Amino acid sequence: MMFALTVARRYLLSNPAQTALLIAGVALGVTAFVFITALIEGLAIRLTADVTANSSHVSLEQEVRVARVLPGPAVNVQSVALVSTFQRRQIRAWGPTVALLRSQPLVSAISPQISGNAFLVKGEAVAPLAVTAIEPSALDAISPITTKLIGGDADLGADGLLIGAQLADNLGLSPGQPVLFRTDRGVDRLLTVRGIFRTGLLNLDERVAFLSIRTARPLFRLPEGMTNIEVKLHDPGQARAFAAFLRDATGLRVTSWQERNTTLEGALFAQAQTGTLIQIFSLISVLIGIASALSLSANRRRGEIGIMGAFGVSRRFIAAVFVLQGLLIGMVGAGIGCLTGFALCSWLATLTKADGSMILPIAASQGRYLTVFALTTLGAVLASVIPARSAARLDPLEAIQQ
Amino acid sequence: MSIVLDARGIGMSFRNGDELTEVLKGVDVTLQSGELAALLGASGSGKSTLLSIIGLLLRPTTGSITIAGQRVDALSETDRARFRNQRLGFIFQFHHLLPDFTATENVAFPAAAPAGRMTSAMRQRARDLLDRVGLADRMDFPATRLSGGQKQRVAIARALMNNPALILADEPTGSLDRLAADKVLDLMKEVNRDDKATFLICTHDESIAARCARRIMVKDGRAEQVRTQQQLELRG
Structure with a gap:
């Protein structure tokens, strides 16, 4: 595995400009993910705080009294509990x-x-x-x-x-x-x-x-x-x-602040769903970028892959070289994206209006950095599986003759 | 001398639509240990196909192959790859060196990849082999900075890395100028003579074949032994 990592690293470093662009693309996608997450979370926190700051979170009051029918199998006529509603x-x-x-x-x-x-x-x-x-x-x-x-x-x-x-x-x-x-x-x-x-x-x-x-x-x-x-x-x-x-x-009749503000809750839910969609699309675009770049790389290196196959280098080794490239791109891109995302959100959080309130209700600490790092890295590995499989399945003879 | 290669009744046919093309029709090839043999034939004669079959890169339609005492034609893909790695060496017309690695790393590659790491012993053997092929001063050069002849010398050293029983060369001088081609052929003869390495060189160039101790002509899908001038003289 160590040698496969060495080969993967060399492949990435052989074309620094292309690798830098690829990592920049991943980092940009991750930055967008972090920004959207921090903004949506920040907005939810602000709206929740605004709603709950001047009101209670839970209210207790007596149930509304209503007259009710008493059950009773032996009674032919319906009986009514006499409960004073007055x-x-x-x-x-x-x-x-x-x-x-x-x-x-x-x-x-x-x-x-x-x-x-x-x-x-x-x-x-x-x-x-x-x-x-x-x-x-x-x-x-x-x-x-x-x-x-x-x-x-x-x-x-x-x-x-x-x-x-x-x-x-x-x-x-x-x-x-x-x-x-x-x-x-x-x-x-x-x-x-x-x-x-x-x-x-x-x-x-x-x-x-x-x-x-x-x-x-x-x-x-x-x-x-x-x-x-x-x-x-x-x-x-x-x-x-x-x-x-x-x-x-x-x-008692107990009501939470969410039940008193169902419209707000619905809006927050819709907002969160929209955010999730944007996050998914930004991640998908990142993964497509990685998969296409590695596919191009695998195609460009057909001769080398063919010679490795001719020498009896295992398919697993060849696949590992490409999966590890995906892993490295994902980790470095996600790491840089998290850092730039945090820096961007922290800077935006310092921008205030004349009354001292934030221009964007962004919560830099809510960027879900670990989640996006793990998702991007895992996704990058999965995205590299297709080019890795196609490289590993390359017929050595065919590749060498081309 | 022991038999390194014993290929019997090798047949190969390709189907192209309804048409069946028979490239090889029951070819027998035997090589003794330490032989330097040329596999000759016109373009399209099937010599490269035969070399690929012997090199376990292609499965024959019929026939059996025994290399270094082991029957190999029925091996699984994984075992064929392992056998290629441990018992065969390859030299191709286009060297296909890994451009992102140095000459030493390229030579050590066939040993390092299956092991999962490049040990100092592998590196040392690679350096010794580069020294052997006259590239002592180019060991740490990236493959991209070597000339065509030097790259082919690296490819020869790479083929020798795992002490193969048989080295298969497919038009090894095809992409070189005359001078570089002669040097590469001299080197292969030298390795054959000094290390008792067994070579099967596929070529269409009569002048290269003439420098081999034995010639095998592939024609119309069949192989026939052709005595070299040297052999004819020896037989009187």
């Missing part, structure tokens, strides 16, 4: 659920909440609100609101309210101002705007308000339970599996 949907035993969540190493933050709808009324102006009542100490547990305050502070106190910048603009509110708060339970109360935040998302900045649970309970007529429990995980990717676990463990 009761509030709330998690009454939220304490044990929170305790269960605290014991899970996957969980990074827990926020029991009371969510409801309300209106802010100022004079003739009325603005609808989606209200989130939380423990003041866990204000930033799910969404980092404090860092997004542009006015006032985050001290919710007994009558404090945090509203978005757009809502404040619409109603002409500023920190310290009282405003009439009217819940969908028909309770009115004057609250004080303590702080104003800007997330950059219009939906949040125009529609969402925060207050403390203690303040919210009488306003939403919910003296003990919670409407929902929001959970953040260390790894958002685990959300779907963790939601399934919680569903079994608690009997």
